[in-house]
Amino acid sequence: MPYKLHFLNSIPVKLLPRISEIHLSDAGLLSKLGYPFVLRYFENAIKDERAFGFYAQDDETNEIMGFSLASPEPSSLTSKLTADKGWFIRNILKVIFTRPMAFLQMVISSITIRGQMYEPNTIECVYFTVDSKFRGRGLGRSLQKALMDEGRKRGYKKIYASVETWNIASLKATQANGFKIIKTFREGLYHRHRLESEL
Numbered sequence: 001m002p003y004k005l006h007f008l009n010s011i012p013v014k015l016l017p018r019i020s021e022i023h024l025s026d027a028g029l030l031s032k033l034g035y036p037f038v039l040r041y042f043e044n045a046i047k048d049e050r051a052f053g054f055y056a057q058d059d060e061t062n063e064i065m066g067f068s069l070a071s072p073e074p075s076s077l078t079s080k081l082t083a084d085k086g087w088f089i090r091n092i093l094k095v096i097f098t099r100p101m102a103f104l105q106m107v108i109s110s111i112t113i114r115g116q117m118y119e120p121n122t123i124e125c126v127y128f129t130v131d132s133k134f135r136g137r138g139l140g141r142s143l144q145k146a147l148m149d150e151g152r153k154r155g156y157k158k159i160y161a162s163v164e165t166w167n168i169a170s171l172k173a174t175q176a177n178g179f180k181i182i183k184t185f186r187e188g189l190y191h192r193h194r195l196e197s198e199l
């Protein structure tokens with residue numbers, strides 16, 4: 001399975017629908033809000049000066065296999081979803097009527113995130129996701145490791161991640177990269193481990 005990792009921030013915009021499609025297999029809140037939110041999120045993320053990430057591309061077929069994203073302030077990425085008020089209201093109304101639980105979770109998560117303090121010199125592993133046909137072969141681990149290496153180069157001292165307690169694949173990959181569980185907590189419908197690693 002030969003592949004290369006490329007910077008997510010320089011991905012051609014026409015490939016963002018593929019990133020969004022891969023992201024929809026993540027069980028988190030962004031996926032539950034639906035494709036328009038996911039696409040808008042990544043359109044904003046690649047333009048964000050402080051966020052960085054990687055995507056893996058198959059050497060033979062050029063297919064995108066997975067990606068990772070980190071940021072020193074993940075809530076700034078989420079709040080950009082509301083920047084275009086007209087777009088946000090139109091799309092969130094659809095969520096309220098079709099998936100009210102996702103809306104409720106969004107309210108709970110935004111309150112939780114608002115209370116989160118960001119330590120200086122730290123980053124969050126915001127997402128790492130691998131297309132289901134390429135899983136279990138170390139790609140998730142190397143996409144997350146690339147965030148750690150790049151974070152260290154940029155002078156960050158610590159990386160955090162939150163992983164749902166049922167998500168064994170993510171936990172195994174994250175722990176294999178040296179993260180340790182520091183607490184387990186509940187955020188609305190989600191039960192998560194909070195993990196950290198020195199960089």
Ligand SMILES: CC(C)(COP(=O)(O)OP(=O)(O)OC[C@H]1O[C@@H](n2cnc3c(N)ncnc32)[C@H](O)[C@@H]1OP(=O)(O)O)[C@@H](O)C(=O)NCCC(=O)NCCS
Nearest residue numbers: 026128129130135136137138139140141168169170172173
């Ligand atoms: C989490 C994810 C990125 C891991 O990608 P991956 O390429 O499969 O990861 P790796 O192959 O590097 O490592 C996964 C580890 O979990 C193990 N694993 C995978 N599925 C498993 C399962 N259902 N039960 C137990 N272990 C499992 C693998 O064997 C491997 O462990 P090993 O290194 O000891 O062999 C991928 O499962 C994914 O995209 N999931 C959906 C999105 C997601 O949950 N992202 C993380 C959010 S915190």
